[in-house]
Amino acid sequence: MTDPTDKAREEFFSEAQEIIETLSKNLLALDASLREEFSDPGLVNEAFRAVHTLKGLAGLFGAASMGMLSHRLEDVLDALRLGRIELTPSILDVLFQAVEVYGKVLAAEKDPEEDAAPLVEAMLVEFERIGAGATRDQSPTAEYDLDPGLLAVLTEYEEHRLRTNIENKMRLYRLRVQFDLATIDKALEEMKERAKRHGEIITYLPTGETASVDSIELDLLLASQDDLAMLIGALGADNVVIEEINRRNATVMPGTIKPAPMLRSRATSLPGKDEELQPLRMGDDTGLEASGSLKSLTQTVRVDIHKLDHLMNIVGELAIVRGALASISERLREEGQRQLGAELQRLHRSFDRRLSEMQDGILEVRMVPLGQVFDRLARVVRQISRELSKEIRLVITGADTEIDKLIVEELSDPLMHMIRNAIDHGIESIQRRQEVGKPDAGTIALNAFQKGNHVMIEIEDDGRGIDEQALIERAIKSRKIASSDAKELSREEVLNLIFLPGLSTREEAGDLSGRGVGMDIVKTNISKLGGVIDVHSEAGIGTKMTITLPITLAIVSALLIRVGGQVFAVPLSSVSEALAFDASGVHVVDGREVMTLRGATLPLCRLDRLLRVQDPAAAGMRRFVVVASMGTRRLGLIVDHLYGQQDIVIKPLGRSLADVRGFAGATDLGDQHVGLVLDVGALIEEVLTGSELSRERKMYADG
Amino acid sequence: MAEIVAHSAAGMARRRGTRDFLVFILAGDLYAVGLTRIREILSPPPITPVPRAKPAVIGVCSVRGLLVTVMDLRRRLHVEEQPLTRRARILLVEAQSGEVVGLMVDEVRHVARLADSEIEMATSLLGGDVSEHVIGIGRPVGDVVVLLNLSTIVSA
Amino acid sequence: MSRILLVEDSFSMRAFVRSALESGDTLFTGVEVVEASSGFDALRLLPRGPYDLVITDINMPDINGLELVRFIRKSDQHKNTKVLLISTQSSEKDRERGMSLGADAYLAKPFSPESLREEARLLLARVTE
Numbered sequence: 004m005t006d007p008t009d010k011a012r013e014e015f016f017s018e019a020q021e022i023i024e025t026l027s028k029n030l031l032a033l034d035a036s037l038r039e040e041f042s043d044p045g046l047v048n049e050a051f052r053a054v055h056t057l058k059g060l061a062g063l064f065g066a067a068s069m070g071m072l073s074h075r076l077e078d079v080l081d082a083l084r085l086g087r088i089e090l091t092p093s094i095l096d097v098l099f100q101a102v103e104v105y106g107k108v109l110a111a112e113k114d115p116e117e118d119a120a121p122l123v124e125a126m127l128v129e130f131e132r133i134g135a136g137a138t139r140d141q142s143p144t145a146e147y148d149l150d151p152g153l154l155a156v157l158t159e160y161e162e163h164r165l166r167t168n169i170e171n172k173m174r175l176y177r178l179r180v181q182f183d184l185a186t187i188d189k190a191l192e193e194m195k196e197r198a199k200r201h202g203e204i205i206t207y208l209p210t211g212e213t214a215s216v217d218s219i220e221l222d223l224l225l226a227s228q229d230d231l232a233m234l235i236g237a238l239g240a241d242n243v244v245i246e247e248i249n250r251r252n253a254t255v256m257p258g259t260i261k262p263a264p265m266l267r268s269r270a271t272s273l274p275g276k277d278e279e280l281q282p283l284r285m286g287d288d289t290g291l292e293a294s295g296s297l298k299s300l301t302q303t304v305r306v307d308i309h310k311l312d313h314l315m316n317i318v319g320e321l322a323i324v325r326g327a328l329a330s331i332s333e334r335l336r337e338e339g340q341r342q343l344g345a346e347l348q349r350l351h352r353s354f355d356r357r358l359s360e361m362q363d364g365i366l367e368v369r370m371v372p373l374g375q376v377f378d379r380l381a382r383v384v385r386q387i388s389r390e391l392s393k394e395i396r397l398v399i400t401g402a403d404t405e406i407d408k409l410i411v412e413e414l415s416d417p418l419m420h421m422i423r424n425a426i427d428h429g430i431e432s433i434q435r436r437q438e439v440g441k442p443d444a445g446t447i448a449l450n451a452f453q454k455g456n457h458v459m460i461e462i463e464d465d466g467r468g469i470d471e472q473a474l475i476e477r478a479i480k481s482r483k484i485a486s487s488d489a490k491e492l493s494r495e496e497v498l499n500l501i502f503l504p505g506l507s508t509r510e511e512a513g514d515l516s517g518r519g520v521g522m523d524i525v526k527t528n529i530s531k532l533g534g535v536i537d538v539h540s541e542a543g544i545g546t547k548m549t550i551t552l553p554i555t556l557a558i559v560s561a562l563l564i565r566v567g568g569q570v571f572a573v574p575l576s577s578v579s580e581a582l583a584f585d586a587s588g589v590h591v592v593d594g595r596e597v598m599t600l601r602g603a604t605l606p607l608c609r610l611d612r613l614l615r616v617q618d619p620a621a622a623g624m625r626r627f628v629v630v631a632s633m634g635t636r637r638l639g640l641i642v643d644h645l646y647g648q649q650d651i652v653i654k655p656l657g658r659s660l661a662d663v664r665g666f667a668g669a670t671d672l673g674d675q676h677v678g679l680v681l682d683v684g685a686l687i688e689e690v691l692t693g694s695e696l697s698r699e700r701k702m703y704a705d706g
Numbered sequence: 707m708a709e710i711v712a713h714s715a716a717g718m719a720r721r722r723g724t725r726d727f728l729v730f731i732l733a734g735d736l737y738a739v740g741l742t743r744i745r746e747i748l749s750p751p752p753i754t755p756v757p758r759a760k761p762a763v764i765g766v767c768s769v770r771g772l773l774v775t776v777m778d779l780r781r782r783l784h785v786e787e788q789p790l791t792r793r794a795r796i797l798l799v800e801a802q803s804g805e806v807v808g809l810m811v812d813e814v815r816h817v818a819r820l821a822d823s824e825i826e827m828a829t830s831l832l833g834g835d836v837s838e839h840v841i842g843i844g845r846p847v848g849d850v851v852v853l854l855n856l857s858t859i860v861s862a
Numbered sequence: 863m864s865r866i867l868l869v870e871d872s873f874s875m876r877a878f879v880r881s882a883l884e885s886g887d888t889l890f891t892g893v894e895v896v897e898a899s900s901g902f903d904a905l906r907l908l909p910r911g912p913y914d915l916v917i918t919d920i921n922m923p924d925i926n927g928l929e930l931v932r933f934i935r936k937s938d939q940h941k942n943t944k945v946l947l948i949s950t951q952s953s954e955k956d957r958e959r960g961m962s963l964g965a966d967a968y969l970a971k972p973f974s975p976e977s978l979r980e981e982a983r984l985l986l987a988r989v990t991e
């Protein structure tokens with residue numbers, strides 16, 4: 004019986020994780036702003052708030068290490084935001100380290116076998132070094148004249164913000180805005196965004212006076228450098244009244260004193276439309292946006308991906324039911340029950356429509372923005388560029404392109420590996436770059452966009468490009484191609500040599516390129532997700548890798564077959580036809596079995612032998628050939644039995660089976676049975692290329 | 707059929723200087739793994755073999771729609787594989803990567819709470835492949851239980 | 863059945879409080895907990911009251927808990943509603959302000975589920991008299 008506080012604890016882990024990720028994003032923005040030499044005090048503040056929240060939660064849920072870490076980190080951030088310490092790159096490094104340690108501490112909370120204590124100790128020492136003592140803000144009360152009624156509803160924190168702004172000689176404004184309760188979230192977000200460009204919003208106060216039951220009036224207390232006219236120009240609208248709050252004498256009591264008529268008339272005489280002002284923040288060319296684009300949390304629902312999987316399963320089973328409805332209606336009509344058959348047919352069509360809608364709906368819910376992965380990559384880039392003493396400018400676009408959550412999970416490793424390669428091998432040293440007239444900082448561009456039913460992800464660098472000659476030489480040395488064939492390779496084929504397994508030489512096996520994971524595994528992983536990867540490169544200019552992925556591991560139509568006593572599914576999109584197998588039509592060409600199909604040669608593959616799944620019971624029985632195709636290449640798969648067509652949901656195989664080739668995943672066949680889904684592209688490549696390679700090797704060996 | 711194992715008690719036990727272990731049988735001997743990463747214990751559903759997978763992989767199965775790779779723990783540890791009986795069970799564990807993997811064992815016994823004093827860490831007690839997966843030996847009241855390292859078992 | 867409105871932006875905090883209220887031995891005749899994730903959310907949910915008890919965090923972005931208390935105290939519909947303030951910083955100032963605005967009780971984090979239940983029980987007990 005699970006303790007209800009355990010469920011809350013699960014939520015705690017989840018929220019802590021989110022806050023840590025937000026903090027990380029925040030630090031990245033700080034990093035960018037440091038480099039552009041523009042500092043945004045709001046960012047440090049946000050980091051402070053995040054850590055403060057973590058501290059509170061840690062205390063509540065008994066996470067002592069996290070609480071301790073947060074407490075000290077909070078002190079550091081407090082000193083930073085109050086300007087008592089200056090933010091330098093090395094201090095920022097310490098902050099990034101703290102984020103890493105947070106991750107470990109959280110993992111240790113979940114699994115008591117992990118121990119993060121030494122890491123926390125080390126972190127606390129770093130904090131000490133930065134010299135953030137335990138003293139908190141004791142700023143003297145500044146001279147100000149604000150309505151006590153207003154002060155009474157400010158929290159200590161908000162009051163502190165107010166004082167700080169006053170100390171910095173900011174002006175205070177009260178914006179009175181009417182909102183419809185129905186659309187308040189969105190309208191407020193917009194208002195916030197616009198107002199933030201002009202200053203800091205201290206607090207929001209409901210005035211308690213409303214025009215109607217469905218609307219609400221709010222006072223926004225804004226501290227800004229701008230003058231009233233400018234603010235009215237930027238933020239004025241029909242539902243907004245802006246007034247300045249005077250510091251010395253007359254005070255304005257929110258909600259009770261009517262604004263001076265002079266001010267009011269000024270407010271209403273200006274045009275109702277807002278002007279689009281330039282954002283104060285760094286220009287677009289850094290690509291890294293500060294975390295100002297957080298979605299309104301009240302509109303989202305947190306869903307466990309497993310629940311969605313369950314729903315998808317149900318939809319998959321309903322698809323089977325739909326198929327059955329169709330065939331029953333047909334049988335009815337064949338047996339003379341026309342009317343009944345027609346009715347059932349109508350039902351089937353309506354069911355079909357609704358089912359598709361539901362399927363689309365669920366698929367939509369499973370979508371998450373790629374930004375999740377991109378943010379993680381940004382941290383990695385920063386880390387590696389410092390380790391390698393290379394300056395890297397990371398430009399991210401299309402972070403809000405959405406893709407299935409399961410695909411996103413599997414993408415971070417391959418992407419990380421490609422970026423490591425780009426930084427390590429692609430981008431030249433600063434010296435070299437200067438020699439060839441390139442900017443000191445290497446640029447890595449991550450771009451994502453949707454194209455039809457696919458999502459494209461591009462990783463481009465402005466480095467030295469792929470050295471095709473060296474690549475060919477390595478391939479020959481590793482016996483992947485014969486030197487005589489090297490000349491015949493097209494440029495594209497040469498570049499694709501990087502995907503051959505076992506090409507690693509000295510440095511590539513080093514720790515930076517990641518435990519011997521080569522581009523071949525990257526390609527395999529991508530194709531397991533149903534995607535493909537392309538390479539373009541220009542010597543001296545750069546390299547671009549393009550990944551094409553299906554938007555979702557959707558329900559696909561598949562052909563169910565039996566080979567070696569086991570059921571497999573072949574996606575219909577990769578099947579051109581299926582026919583009875585006539586053993587007499589087989590001949591051997593160049594060591595491979597082929598048959599002639601309508602005049603063309605079709606290479607064959609005995610699937611039972613390839614997969615090593617023999618079924619003695621199938622011997623002597625009628626067999627079939629499934630003509631599988633991928634692009635222009637075709638392969639005839641010899642199978643024991645054809646079951647027929649079925650809609651399936653492909654689930655990816657776990658990482659533990661990453662080394663197994665030839666499968667795109669698995670699917671539920673009903674009644675708890677699982678069938679593996681063939682990866683046609685991989686099989687074709689294995690069979691066709693493999694034979695080619697082994698022939699080459701034979702030739703090479705013979706001289 | 708599944709028996710859900712609660713881990714909250716285990717978490718609390720850790721703080722008191724004891725740890726909970728799930729004890730099971732492989733080839734007649736007692737083994738155990740830390741309770742915290744065990745999500746569920748189930749009777750083996752139909753398992754589909756995966757062609758060309760590593761020998762220790764029995765295949766994949768579906769647990770309420772979730773695709774799980776099932777490994778034969780006896781094969782993984784290179785101990786004797788007796789024919790599986792009705793008492794065989796699959797332990798669903800969470801790997802470092804977050805993936806849920808199933809481990810097939812001959813029989814599941816009980817949960818043992820071991821104090822640190824009852825555990826003897828491995829130096830090189832056993833030879834062969836078993837040693838890299840062994841954290842130590844537990845001796846709760848007269849039994850001898852080999853404590854296994856889940857992380858190394860489900861990785862690679 | 864006591865109706866409680868819980869206003870708190872941290873979702874794990876909400877889960878914590880909810881489980882504290884719904885578990886253990888309840889002296890009152892069951893609770894119905896409605897969650898709001900922000901001050902605005904609360905404003906939207908308040909007209910669906912009246913609630914017997916409003917539990918609100920003080921430190922929330924946008925409309926903070928103190929502002930919410932003042933709003934509730936101005937409302938006729940909620941003249942009998944009890945308000946319990948919870949806060950991350952055990953700030954004396956916040957506590958004073960909260961109580962003077964009309965809150966009935968104040969709990970500083972970290973607090974145990976038992977203390978929360980005890981406070982809630984005390985506040986709701988007067989209602990069902």
